[in-house]
Amino acid sequence: MEPMRKETTEYEEKTDNWKDIDPKKVKQEIMEKYPPKVARKRSKHFVINKKVDDENYTEIQANVRTIPGIISQRGCCYAGCKGVVMGPTRDIINLTHGPIGCGFYSWLTRRNQTDPSTTPDGHNFMTYCFSTDMEEREIIFGGEKKLKAAIQEAYDIFKPKMISVFATCPVGLIGDDIHSVTREMEKKLGITIFGFSCEGYKGVSQSAGHHVANNGLFQHVIGLDDTVKEGDYKVNLLGEYNIGGDAFLIEDLFERCGITLISTFSGNSSVDHFSNSHTADLNLIMCHRSINYVADMMEQKYGIPWLKINFLSAEATSRSLRKIAEYYGDQKLIDRVEEVIAEEMPAVEKAQAEIRPRLEGKLAMMFVGGSRAHHYQELFKEIGMITIAAGYEFAHRDDYEGRHVLPKIKVDADSRNIEELDVQKDPEKYNPRIDKKELEAEERHGVRLKDYEGMMPDMEEGDYVIDDISQYETEKLIETYKPAIFCAGIKEKYMIQKHGIPMKQLHSYDTGGPYAVYKGAVNFYYEMDRMINSKVWDHIKAPWEKSPELSAMYAYE
Amino acid sequence: MLLRHTPKEITERKALTVNPAKTCQPIGAMYASLGIHGCLPHSHGSQGCYAYHRSTLTRHYKEPVMAATSSFTEGASVFGGQANLLQALNNIFTIYEPDVVAVHTTCLSETIGDDIPQIFGKARADGKIPEGKFVLHANTPSYVGTHVTGFANMTKAMVDYFAKPAEHKENRINIIPGWVEPSDMKEIKRIAGELGVKFIMFPDTENVLNGPQTGKFAMYPKGGVTIDELVSAGSSRGTIALGRLTSGPAAHALDTKCKVPCEILDLPIGIKATDRFVDSLRKMGGVNVPDSINIERGQLVDIITDMQAYFYHKKVGLVGDPDQLEALTEFLVSIDMLPIHIVTGTKDKKFEKRIKSLTEGLPCKVNVKSGGDMMLFHQWIKNEPVDLLIGNTYVKYISRDEDIPFIRFGFPILDRIGHSYFPTVGYQGGMRFLEKILDALMDRQDRDSSEIEFELVM
Numbered sequence A: 001m002e003p004m005r006k007e008t009t010e011y012e013e014k015t016d017n018w019k020d021i022d023p024k025k026v027k028q029e030i031m032e033k034y035p036p037k038v039a040r041k042r043s044k045h046f047v048i049n050k051k052v053d054d055e056n057y058t059e060i061q062a063n064v065r066t067i068p069g070i071i072s073q074r075g076c077c078y079a080g081c082k083g084v085v086m087g088p089t090r091d092i093i094n095l096t097h098g099p100i101g102c103g104f105y106s107w108l109t110r111r112n113q114t115d116p117s118t119t120p121d122g123h124n125f126m127t128y129c130f131s132t133d134m135e136e137r138e139i140i141f142g143g144e145k146k147l148k149a150a151i152q153e154a155y156d157i158f159k160p161k162m163i164s165v166f167a168t169c170p171v172g173l174i175g176d177d178i179h180s181v182t183r184e185m186e187k188k189l190g191i192t193i194f195g196f197s198c199e200g201y202k203g204v205s206q207s208a209g210h211h212v213a214n215n216g217l218f219q220h221v222i223g224l225d226d227t228v229k230e231g232d233y234k235v236n237l238l239g240e241y242n243i244g245g246d247a248f249l250i251e252d253l254f255e256r257c258g259i260t261l262i263s264t265f266s267g268n269s270s271v272d273h274f275s276n277s278h279t280a281d282l283n284l285i286m287c288h289r290s291i292n293y294v295a296d297m298m299e300q301k302y303g304i305p306w307l308k309i310n311f312l313s314a315e316a317t318s319r320s321l322r323k324i325a326e327y328y329g330d331q332k333l334i335d336r337v338e339e340v341i342a343e344e345m346p347a348v349e350k351a352q353a354e355i356r357p358r359l360e361g362k363l364a365m366m367f368v369g370g371s372r373a374h375h376y377q378e379l380f381k382e383i384g385m386i387t388i389a390a391g392y393e394f395a396h397r398d399d400y401e402g403r404h405v406l407p408k409i410k411v412d413a414d415s416r417n418i419e420e421l422d423v424q425k426d427p428e429k430y431n432p433r434i435d436k437k438e439l440e441a442e443e444r445h446g447v448r449l450k451d452y453e454g455m456m457p458d459m460e461e462g463d464y465v466i467d468d469i470s471q472y473e474t475e476k477l478i479e480t481y482k483p484a485i486f487c488a489g490i491k492e493k494y495m496i497q498k499h500g501i502p503m504k505q506l507h508s509y510d511t512g513g514p515y516a517v518y519k520g521a522v523n524f525y526y527e528m529d530r531m532i533n534s535k536v537w538d539h540i541k542a543p544w545e546k547s548p549e550l551s552a553m554y555a556y557e
Numbered sequence B: 001m002l003l004r005h006t007p008k009e010i011t012e013r014k015a016l017t018v019n020p021a022k023t024c025q026p027i028g029a030m031y032a033s034l035g036i037h038g039c040l041p042h043s044h045g046s047q048g049c050y051a052y053h054r055s056t057l058t059r060h061y062k063e064p065v066m067a068a069t070s071s072f073t074e075g076a077s078v079f080g081g082q083a084n085l086l087q088a089l090n091n092i093f094t095i096y097e098p099d100v101v102a103v104h105t106t107c108l109s110e111t112i113g114d115d116i117p118q119i120f121g122k123a124r125a126d127g128k129i130p131e132g133k134f135v136l137h138a139n140t141p142s143y144v145g146t147h148v149t150g151f152a153n154m155t156k157a158m159v160d161y162f163a164k165p166a167e168h169k170e171n172r173i174n175i176i177p178g179w180v181e182p183s184d185m186k187e188i189k190r191i192a193g194e195l196g197v198k199f200i201m202f203p204d205t206e207n208v209l210n211g212p213q214t215g216k217f218a219m220y221p222k223g224g225v226t227i228d229e230l231v232s233a234g235s236s237r238g239t240i241a242l243g244r245l246t247s248g249p250a251a252h253a254l255d256t257k258c259k260v261p262c263e264i265l266d267l268p269i270g271i272k273a274t275d276r277f278v279d280s281l282r283k284m285g286g287v288n289v290p291d292s293i294n295i296e297r298g299q300l301v302d303i304i305t306d307m308q309a310y311f312y313h314k315k316v317g318l319v320g321d322p323d324q325l326e327a328l329t330e331f332l333v334s335i336d337m338l339p340i341h342i343v344t345g346t347k348d349k350k351f352e353k354r355i356k357s358l359t360e361g362l363p364c365k366v367n368v369k370s371g372g373d374m375m376l377f378h379q380w381i382k383n384e385p386v387d388l389l390i391g392n393t394y395v396k397y398i399s400r401d402e403d404i405p406f407i408r409f410g411f412p413i414l415d416r417i418g419h420s421y422f423p424t425v426g427y428q429g430g431m432r433f434l435e436k437i438l439d440a441l442m443d444r445q446d447r448d449s450s451e452i453e454f455e456l457v458m
C-alpha cells in the first residue's frame, strides 16, 4: 500500500512562490477582461506601488465615480453621513427623511458600542430607527409637511435634546427644503434641530457623506457649550467609531496617561461632548478620511491644532502616545506615557512571541474604508504577516499618497457639489493653543502637525494598491495568490470564504474586537491565529474527493 | 433597557415611523431575481441602495449575494439614467457574463421616471445585450408598497417577460412559492415530488442562497429557475400560487397572458394551510396522496395532540409580512394558542379583516395592524404582555427588555442560522416550528419554575 500523503492546503503549496508572480502581468491580465474604456479607467485605480522620487509615490486615481455595472463595494453619501459619522452618537434623534429602506438598512447594523450610563440623562436612541417613511403622496406633493409633523411627534414622544434630519435621494429630486423645516421647528420647539443634505447620489461614495456630516456638526453642534473642564492635557479623538469597543480601550489608556478626553467623534459619544469639544487643546485624528474636515475647521475657527495618530497595533500606539507627549513637551506626561508603555509591552511581547511563529510570512490583503486598510498593516507586521495588496473603498488621493498631494488634486464635478464651508476665526473664541509660529510652521517640538503620509510609503515597492476594487479584481487576486487572510466588508465576506479563504471584516470586525491599543492588538494576534490556523478549513474536501481511486477495496484483497 | 424611551402610553402618530416592520421594494426584487438561474440582479439607481440590499441579504443568508448597480451620480439624477444603464449592461455582460440581468428600479430612478423597456430596446439595438442573453425588469419604487411588493413585482416580471402562451397544455403545473426561504422552496418541491406531480417552480433560490462550501466560488450557483422553464410556464395546465401578496400577481398575469388558471393559497405553514396545498396539488396534478405524506401529517398531528397542554391559551405577539402572518395566525389558533398582537408594516386592505376572521371566537381581544411599526407592537406588549414573541431579529430588543421568549421567523434574521437549511413550510416544517415553540416555552418554564416545582419529565 502507498504511504498516506501529507495533506497540503493549496495555500501551503503556493506560499513560497508568490514572489515569482509578476504584478504587472497580473494587472495586464485583469485589464484585458475589461472593455477598453473601462480598462483605461480602472488601470489608474489599480497601481503597483513605486516610489518615484523623494516625496512621491505612483499617482493613484481615487474619489471618482464608480463605473456603472462594475460591482463595487461602495455605499452612498447618506450611508457615510447618517451611518458612519452621526450614527454612533446616542443622545440625538437621527430622523431619515425618505422612503423606508434607507433608514431601515442603517438601523443598528454597525457595531458601534455605547455606554449611556456615562451621560447624566441616560439618553440612548441608537437602538431606534426614525423615518418619515415617504409615500407616493409625498413624492408627488412634497414631503415638508410630513417632515414637520414627524419632528413634532418625535419631540412630543421622546423629548430629545437634539434632532437631526437626513435627506435621501428622492428628497433632493422633489426639492423638499429640509433646512427651512428644521429652522422653523428649532424655533418652535427650542431644541437644536438641523438637517443634512446627504442625498445618496451626491459625491461618489460614503466620503461625500462624511464631509456633509462634518459640516453639519461644525455649524450646528460644536461650540454650543463653553464650559471648560478640568484637565492638563485636553484632547478630542476624531475618527474613532467604537466598533467592538475600541474607544473604551482608548479611553482607559488616556485616563492612565493623565490625558483628558473631551469628546470622541463619534464613538461612545454624546452631543453634550461635541458641544463642548472646542474647549480642548488638541485634536487627534484616527480615521483621516472621515473626519479631517472637522479638524481643519476647528483649527481655523478656534485655533486648535491637530495631530494624526493611530492606535491600531502596539507599535503605532506607543508612537502615538509619545507623539502626544512630545507635542505637549511636559516631562510629567512624557514620563507617565513611558511608564504606561512599559506596563503594557510585556503582555504584548509575550503574545507576539507565541503567535508569530504560527503566522510568519503569510499573506494578507485588505480592501476597506478610508484608513483601516492602512492602519491594520502594522498589526499584521507585528505577527510577521505580509500585506501585499491593499486599498480603500472611498478614500482620496491624500489617503494613499500623503497630504502633500492635496494642492495637486483636481476637484471634479462630483465633489464640487459638496459644500466647502468658508471658516473664519471666531472673534471671541479663537484662541491659538500654541505659538503662532508653530501653527504656521505646522510643527511643535519636532512633532509634525496636520501631517499624514498616507498608505503608500508604508507598503513595499511592487505591492498592489487598488482603489475601489471591483468584484472581478478581487477574485483574480485571490485566485492568483491564495492569501492566508482577506479583509474587507460584509458584501465580500462569503464570496471570499467560498474560495476556502478566511475573511475578516474590518468594518465591523465580524463579531470580534476590540482591537485598539495594546490589549486590542493582543486580541487581534489571537484572532488571526484562530482564523488562519483553524482546522475548519480542512473539512472542505470529502475523503473520497481527496483520493477518488478505490484503494479501500484493494486492502481487502 | 435597550428601548428605554418607548412609552407604555400609545399616542397616535401620523408622520413618524419608529422601528419599521417593513423595508423597501428593491430588496424583494433582488431576492426574487436570485431565484433565476445564471442571473445577476441589477439595481438601477445610486450605489447606496444596492450596497444596503446586498449587505442585508448577505447577513440574512451568510452567502455571497451578487448584484450590480447603475451607480447614479448627481448628473444621472438630473439627466436620467439611460447612459448609466446602457454602459452597465455592456460591462456586466462583458465582465461578469451572466445569462440574465434582472433590473429593478429604486426611488431615485422612479422619481426621475426612467423608462426601462425603452432603454432595453436601445441596448438591444446597440448590441449591448449579446445574442442568447436575457434581460427583464420590474418597477420597484419604495414609496409604494414594501419589500413584499418588490418580490411580487419581480416574480410577475418573470411571467411578463418570458412565459409563452400555448394552445396545448402540458401535464404539468406551476408552483409560485412566495417569499419563503431556500429551505422552504426545497421542501415545497419535495412535497410535490412525493406526490409525483410534474411542476415548474419560480423563483427558486434553493442552491443559490444555501449553497455548499466547496472551496470554489461560483458567481452563478447551480440553483434557480431557467429561462426555458419560465417560457414553458405558459403551457402548464395550472398554477398554484402560495401567498396572496407575493405570488398572486404573477399567477394572475399567467392566467391573463397564457390562460393558465390559478389557485391562490396561503403559504403552507401549519397543518391546515399545508392540507390545502397538498389537496390542491392532488387535484390539479390528478394524483393520489402517497402514504409518505400521510405519515408526515400524522406525525405533526401527534406532536400537537401530545403537547397541547403547553400550547393551550399561551399568548403570542407576531410581527412580519402579511402572507407569513396570515398562515402563522391560523396555525397558532389551530393549536389553541392565542395570537393577540399582530403587526405588519405592509399596508394591505384585506390583512386586518383576514386576521380578524381567523381569530374570531378567541377568548381575548386581538390587536392587528397593517401599516404599523415595531414601536406600536412593543407598546401593545407593554399594555398586554404575551408569553411568546415571533418575528425577525429586531424583535430581540423587545424580547430582552420585556423578558419574553422569542422565536426568530421572517426577514431579516441577522443573528442566527437555520432558516436557509430547515423549512417551516409543509408538515415537516410545521414540526420544526412546533419544536421551536416548545423549546422556547419549556426552557422558560425550566428557568422560572421554583426548585419545588422543577420537573424532570415534561
Ligand code: SF4
Binding pocket: A098, A099, A100, A101, A102, A103, A168, A169, A170, B024, B025, B026, B048, B049, B052, B105, B106, B107, B108, B142, B143
Ligand atoms: S432610496 Fe428607496 S430603494 Fe433606495 S434604499 Fe432607500 S427606500 Fe430603498
Ligand code: SF4
Binding pocket: A076, A077, A078, A079, A102, A167, A168, A169, A170, A198, A199, A200, A201, B046, B047, B048, B049, B050, B052, B106, B107, B108
Ligand atoms: S443611494 Fe439614495 S436612496 Fe439609496 S440608500 Fe443612499 S440615500 Fe437611500
